[in-house]
Amino acid sequence: MLVGQQQVVPQLPSADNASDEQASVSVVIAWVNDYGLLEPVLNALTREQTSPPHEVIVATRLQGPMVERLRAQYPSVQIIEGGPRDTIPALRAAAIEQSSGLYVAVTEDHCVPCKDWITSIQRSMSGEVVAVGGPVEQGTFQRLRDWAAFLTEYAFAIGPCDAGPIGGLPGNNVAYRRELCDGLVETLKDQRWESFHHSQVIEGEKVFWLDPNMIVGHNRPFDFFYFLMQRYYFCRSYAGMRWSNPSMKQRMIYGLGSAILPPMLWLRSLRVLLKKRRYVGRYLCLSPLIALYFVAGALGEMAGYFFGSQQSLERVE
16 A cells, blocks of 8 residues: 555654664565565665564465575574465465564565664654554666556655655555554455555554655566556455455446546656656656556456456465
8 A cells, every 4th residue: 555645643752762762573574576586675674774673574475495595595584484375465464473573564575674674663653653654765676667667556655755644554664563463464364455454543543654764665677568467466456355245336336437547546646746856757758658557457456346356366476
C-alpha cells in the first residue's frame, strides 16, 4: 500500500527514554526473487546498521542451492522454508509469527534500508504510534523501463515528506508494534495484503506515523513484459481480496468502473510529483509506458472483480 493522506491528530511526543530507544526490532522478509537482489538487503541489515536489528527472519518459497547459500553466507539470519506455492502474504505471516522483537519491521527482498533505518523505527515509535513507515526511493537500476515501473508503483511513496501522522504506509517499508501483529498475521493468513489490516487499525483511531528518514531503496530491474504481467497479477489479486462472495451488482459496478482507473491514476501520480517537485519531466517522457502499466493493472482489477483472483497472488513477486 502506498502512502495515503494525513490524519488530523495531535502532535506526538518524541521518544525520550532509553527503553524506547533501545527497543528490539525484528526484520522480516519474504524472499521470492533472485539471490542477487536479497544480498544487498541483508548486507545493509547485518553489517552496516548503526543500530542493528534484534533478528532478521527470511521466509522463502525457494528451494535448493540458493537457500543453502543464504544459510552459509548469513548464519545469523533465521530462515523459514515454505512450500513452492506459498504467497508473499503467507511467507510474511510465518516470519512475523516467529519474530520476537518489540517492533516488527517488514520490507521486501529487493528493498535496501538506509543506514539509520532501525534507529528511525525506534525513535518514531512513541506515544500513540503503533506503526511507522517512510519513503521508498529508486535504487541502482536506472534504465528507462525501470524508472517507468518505479514511478507507476511508487510515485506516492517517494520523498520529500514531512514527519507526522499518516493514513497509510508502504507495505515494503513499515514497522509495527507487537500489539498489532496478531491482527496483521490473521489478515496475511487470509491471503490479503497488509493494507486491509491498515484500514481496520486506522478506523480504530490508532496512529500511523511517517518518518522521512526511514528510507528504503527499491533496487530491482523490470523488463517490460514482466512488469506488465506483475501489475496485472497484483491488481487482480487485490480486487479478488475485497469480497469473499461479491454480489453480481458489486461485480458489475467495480468491474466496469476499473475502466476509468488508468487516466485517474496517471493524473493523481502527476499531481503528487508536481507537489513534490521531483521526476515530473521523467514521468511525462515515460507516460506512454506508464499508461500501459496502468492499463494492465486496470485489466487485472476488472478480471478480479468479474472472475476472482484465481492463482494471481501466487504469481506476484
